[in-house]
Amino acid sequence: MNAPTAPQCSQAGSTYVEPVLVVGGFVKNFDGRLVLNGLDFAIAPGQSTALIGANGSGKSTLLKCLIRLIEPSAGQIQMLGRDVRALSPRDLRAFRAQVGIVWQRHNLVPRLSVLSNVIHGVQSRLSGPRAWFQALAPADVRGEAMQCLDRVGLADRAATRVDSLSGGQQQRVAIARMLMQRPAFILADEPDASLDPQTGEEVMALLLSLVREKGLSLLMISHRLEHTLEFSDRILGLAKGRIALDLPTSQADAASLRRFFDHQEPA
Amino acid sequence: MTTLSVSAVISPPPRFSHRSLSEYVGILLVLGLVTSSLMATAPALDKLSRGAARLFAPSGMLTQMFPPDFSRIIPIGWKLLETLQMAVAGCFLGLLLAIPFAILATDRLSPHPWVRNVARAVIALFRTVPDLIWAIIFIIIVGLGPAAGVMAIMVDKIGFAGRFFAEAMEESDAGPQDALRAIGANRLGTIVSAVFPACLPSFTATSLFALEKSVRGSAALGLVGAGGIGVDLKVAFDLFNYDEALAIILMMLALVITVEQGSGWIRKKLI
Ligand SMILES: Nc1ncnc2c1ncn2[C@@H]1O[C@H](COP(=O)(O)OP(=O)(O)O)[C@@H](O)[C@H]1O
Ligand SMILES: [Mg+2]
Numbered sequence: 040m041n042a043p044t045a046p047q048c049s050q051a052g053s054t055y056v057e058p059v060l061v062v063g064g065f066v067k068n069f070d071g072r073l074v075l076n077g078l079d080f081a082i083a084p085g086q087s088t089a090l091i092g093a094n095g096s097g098k099s100t101l102l103k104c105l106i107r108l109i110e111p112s113a114g115q116i117q118m119l120g121r122d123v124r125a126l127s128p129r130d131l132r133a134f135r136a137q138v139g140i141v142w143q144r145h146n147l148v149p150r151l152s153v154l155s156n157v158i159h160g161v162q163s164r165l166s167g168p169r170a171w172f173q174a175l176a177p178a179d180v181r182g183e184a185m186q187c188l189d190r191v192g193l194a195d196r197a198a199t200r201v202d203s204l205s206g207g208q209q210q211r212v213a214i215a216r217m218l219m220q221r222p223a224f225i226l227a228d229e230p231d232a233s234l235d236p237q238t239g240e241e242v243m244a245l246l247l248s249l250v251r252e253k254g255l256s257l258l259m260i261s262h263r264l265e266h267t268l269e270f271s272d273r274i275l276g277l278a279k280g281r282i283a284l285d286l287p288t289s290q291a292d293a294a295s296l297r298r299f300f301d302h303q304e305p306a
Numbered sequence: 307m308t309t310l311s312v313s314a315v316i317s318p319p320p321r322f323s324h325r326s327l328s329e330y331v332g333i334l335l336v337l338g339l340v341t342s343s344l345m346a347t348a349p350a351l352d353k354l355s356r357g358a359a360r361l362f363a364p365s366g367m368l369t370q371m372f373p374p375d376f377s378r379i380i381p382i383g384w385k386l387l388e389t390l391q392m393a394v395a396g397c398f399l400g401l402l403l404a405i406p407f408a409i410l411a412t413d414r415l416s417p418h419p420w421v422r423n424v425a426r427a428v429i430a431l432f433r434t435v436p437d438l439i440w441a442i443i444f445i446i447i448v449g450l451g452p453a454a455g456v457m458a459i460m461v462d463k464i465g466f467a468g469r470f471f472a473e474a475m476e477e478s479d480a481g482p483q484d485a486l487r488a489i490g491a492n493r494l495g496t497i498v499s500a501v502f503p504a505c506l507p508s509f510t511a512t513s514l515f516a517l518e519k520s521v522r523g524s525a526a527l528g529l530v531g532a533g534g535i536g537v538d539l540k541v542a543f544d545l546f547n548y549d550e551a552l553a554i555i556l557m558m559l560a561l562v563i564t565v566e567q568g569s570g571w572i573r574k575k576l577i
Binding site for chain 2: 149
């Protein structure tokens with residue numbers, strides 16, 4: 040019941056910063072099967088935190104619980120100054136609007152144009168037909184969507200149907216849609232998983248550059264050890280339902296992380 | 307190359323697998339049902355052959371049908387147009403109303419399991435009761451004429467399209483919908499901007515089938531007085547004007563084929 044410990048900004052030294060995410064005593068079970076059994080951690084703003092753990096260790100479950108796409112079983116979640124578990128349905132919608140998610144699958148709406156898909160991000164603050172399709176959107180919304188597309192390098196593809204783009208381009212459109220949302224926090228669940236190594240790396244680099252330039256906070260899952268080391272400030276390792284590792288990335292070495300990546304264990 | 311040694315050849319499975327007693331009983335029951343049904347209701351062969359012979363007699367129906375009589379082609383043409391209009395109007399209203407019914411009937415989009423069950427029951431009822439019965443019911447409500455036919459077609463289409471719309475939405479990829487919900491979109495926004503675009507091809511195909519079905523169905527509605535060409539066909543048969551009856555049948559056929567060809571062409575264009 041006590042408030043969890045303050046964030047461990049080990050590299051920052053003494054300066055205390057208000058955390059953007061505090062998770063305390065967090066438990067999640069599915070039909071009595073414990074998946075996450077008492078997590079305590081906090082995340083400082085403007086940081087990129089990597090969540091690692093073997094397949095089925097509950098990484099995706101934790102991410103979804105943070106914005107209550109899955110309901111937590113017990114514990115506290117303080118995120119962006121809100122008590123997430125106490126939010127009413129209406130407040131939950133407003134809260135989710137501030138959290139951008141990049142999924143393993145891009146989850147774009149097929150058959151629609153790139154621009155329409157990016158404009159969907161505005162549904163975090165606008166509702167009705169002007170947020171449904173690019174043709175019905177007001178000029179300022181279309182303009183902002185074009186800026187988001189430009190940021191991911193796809194402004195010239197605005198009129199293209201999303202299903203005709205490559206996997207990497209689709210993932211970048213999904214990131215542009217997320218930017219349209221004007222998020223304060225980004226959750227990324229293996230955004231590089233369905234992409235080839237080169238494209239996956241570009242997508243991870245794009246996410247990190249957004250974090251750096253806009254001061255956003257990022258909690259990301261990558262199934263690649265190299266990406267975890269390259270694109271994070273801090274690493275949280277999940278094992279047996281608990282936080283089994285919590286290190287600044289600068290102090291992490293590949294050998295000690297390997298056990299959290301099951302596919303990289305020797306056969 | 308492939309000289310198989312005899313010992314390596316594995317014997318094939320038995321031709322017929324063994325059945326249990328309950329399976330034999332089941333087969334016997336089905337056979338009994340089929341034979342008893344045939345004996346109770348199928349026409350006797352001699353009756354059928356005598357009737358067929360009468361068709362071809364000089365005063366028989368088939369002989370009288372030729373040549374078809376197109377002398378009333380103008381009034382029949384107008385009635386055919388009315389038939390088509392009934393089909394289009396009823397189908398349009400039915401498709402429009404089928405969308406909310408279908409949304410309420412899906413697991414994922416329905417606001418509550420109870421609402422979903424009620425919506426499913428209504429769709430099933432609309433689909434199960436034949437459109438001629440709906441026509442009779444609506445004649446009682448709105449009186450004889452095309453309005454009753456339009457209502458009958460509409461209800462029939464809510465049942466038909468409601469089911470297929472709901473199936474399409476149920477089968478559509480949940481990813482984009484979940485993503486929009488996670489963005490903070492409301493239910494309507496999620497449905498219109500994520501569900502509908504994904505389901506568009508399937509919705510279009512269903513709508514075109516519904517139109518074809520409506521055109522075929524609306525030709526029969528006149529038989530019970532719900533407007534359209536059916537009543538003219540009935541009158542022609544009742545007055546033994548078999549040549550005019552054939553003319554009406556041919557024109558109905560032309561309409562149905564035209565609509566089916568047209569919708570087939572659109573379907574190919576869109577998908
Ligand atoms: N909706 C669910 N119902 C029941 N069990 C689930 C559900 N989602 C995930 N799980 C289980 O929870 C565990 C963690 O899953 P997940 O969070 O997807 O792992 P990870 O993302 O780390 O690979 C797995 O054992 C999985 O089977
Ligand atoms: Mg996962």
